[in-house]
Amino acid sequence: MINRNDPEIGKRVLQKLTGLADRAASELGRPPVLMEICGTHTVAISRSGIRSLLKESLVLKSGPGCPVCVTDQSDIDRIILLSRQPGVVIATFGDMLRVPGTNSSLEQERARQAKVEIFYSPLEAVDFAEKYPGEQVIFLGIGFETTTPAIALSIRQAEKQGLSNYSVFSVHKMVPPVMKVLLSDPELGVDGFILPGHVCTITGRKAFDFISAEYNKPAVIAGFEPVDVLEAACLLLKQIIDRQARTVNGYTRLVQEEGNQKAREIMDQIFSPADVYWRGFGLVEGSGLKISRDYEDFDASLRFPAEINPVSPQSNFGCACGDVLKGKINPGDCPLFAKRCTPLWPVGPCMVSSEGACAAYYQYELS
Numbered sequence: 621m622i623n624r625n626d627p628e629i630g631k632r633v634l635q636k637l638t639g640l641a642d643r644a645a646s647e648l649g650r651p652p653v654l655m656e657i658c659g660t661h662t663v664a665i666s667r668s669g670i671r672s673l674l675k676e677s678l679v680l681k682s683g684p685g686c687p688v689c690v691t692d693q694s695d696i697d698r699i700i701l702l703s704r705q706p707g708v709v710i711a712t713f714g715d716m717l718r719v720p721g722t723n724s725s726l727e728q729e730r731a732r733q734a735k736v737e738i739f740y741s742p743l744e745a746v747d748f749a750e751k752y753p754g755e756q757v758i759f760l761g762i763g764f765e766t767t768t769p770a771i772a773l774s775i776r777q778a779e780k781q782g783l784s785n786y787s788v789f790s791v792h793k794m795v796p797p798v799m800k801v802l803l804s805d806p807e808l809g810v811d812g813f814i815l816p817g818h819v820c821t822i823t824g825r826k827a828f829d830f831i832s833a834e835y836n837k838p839a840v841i842a843g844f845e846p847v848d849v850l851e852a853a854c855l856l857l858k859q860i861i862d863r864q865a866r867t868v869n870g871y872t873r874l875v876q877e878e879g880n881q882k883a884r885e886i887m888d889q890i891f892s893p894a895d896v897y898w899r900g901f902g903l904v905e906g907s908g909l910k911i912s913r914d915y916e917d918f919d920a921s922l923r924f925p926a927e928i929n930p931v932s933p934q935s936n937f938g939c940a941c942g943d944v945l946k947g948k949i950n951p952g953d954c955p956l957f958a959k960r961c962t963p964l965w966p967v968g969p970c971m972v973s974s975e976g977a978c979a980a981y982y983q984y985e986l987s
């Protein structure tokens with residue numbers, strides 16, 4: 621097996637990629653444009669310097685692959701309302717703490733005595749609920765197909781333990797439906813897509829076949845080492861040069877054609893598809909996962925209804941996260957980037973989340 625961290629291998633693939641990018645550019649009459657739609661890839665690309673190294677020959681855009689960032693402002697505001705309910709403990713992954721809602725954040729609510737606990741796994745939150753039967757523990761279900769099975773399992777576990785004080789506020793989202801929205805945008809201007817390896821371990825390669833079959837765009841599933849990303853870009857450029865469009869599995873170490881059947885089964889049992897709002901994209905049909913009727917006792921949105929109308933992200937003090945997530949602009953094009961908006965004083969979620977494009981560009985690409 622090759623060592624994917626070997627700098628010599630990286631150098632060789634980079635050289636090959638530059639040659640292919642030049643050939644693709646003469647084919648297209650402009651530099652080719654690729655989009656990584658996964659926040660983990662965004663960070664890997666920024667951290668390794670690939671984007672700036674290749675900027676003369678290849679444009680690498682970031683897309684909607686950070687689940688915290690795409691969570692709609694209305695959902696953030698709902699979460700903040702939930703945190704104010706007496707007897708409630710908000711259980712969450714750490715990234716959510718500093719995400720600004722319209723008027724507050726969980727961090728600010730915590731400073732005002734709201735109970736907010738950080739967990740690394742939803743099963744820890746189930747244990748917490750068992751330990752504190754007097755508290756209503758609400759786990760924030762935020763994530764794509766990668767995260768959803770673990771949260772589904774936590775609901776199953778809470779049911780098994782007979783817990784009536786554990787529920788999930790589900791704003792889970794699925795990647796294929798939002799890809800369809802992206803691909804239908806005539807102004808997108810992307811020649812090929814680097815697909816998220818971890819999402820595809822659950823969905824399988826076939827779930828993304830529509831990109832090539834219906835939209836005639838090349839797509840390659842990639843792992844998360846810099847060499848994986850470079851190799852995926854090579855495979856995309858070859859397709860562009862050969863005028864082909866296929867959805868290729870470049871992460872065969874982990875991704876299979878049909879994905880992880882068991883994980884999909886538990887997701888299907890506990891959740892059902894729903895039309896939900898995405899930051900920047902608005903309502904996307906069938907792109908969310910709400911808790912299914914059989915498990916509605918564990919649905920925090922039914923246990924604690926808190927209705928707020930969706931708010932346009934543009935109203936969030938001039939934050940342009942919506943345009944960043946759609947690949948319309950780069951983080952550096954936002955007038956607030958690195959001025960009024962920094963990781964210390966974030967204006968929007970893309971500067972807060974560890975997978976946010978603005979945070980990644982700020983940390984690794986600010987010259």
Ligand code: SF4
Nearest residue numbers: 940941954961968978
């Ligand atoms: S730099 Fe800040 S304000 Fe601008 S889009 Fe990113 S998160 Fe929003």
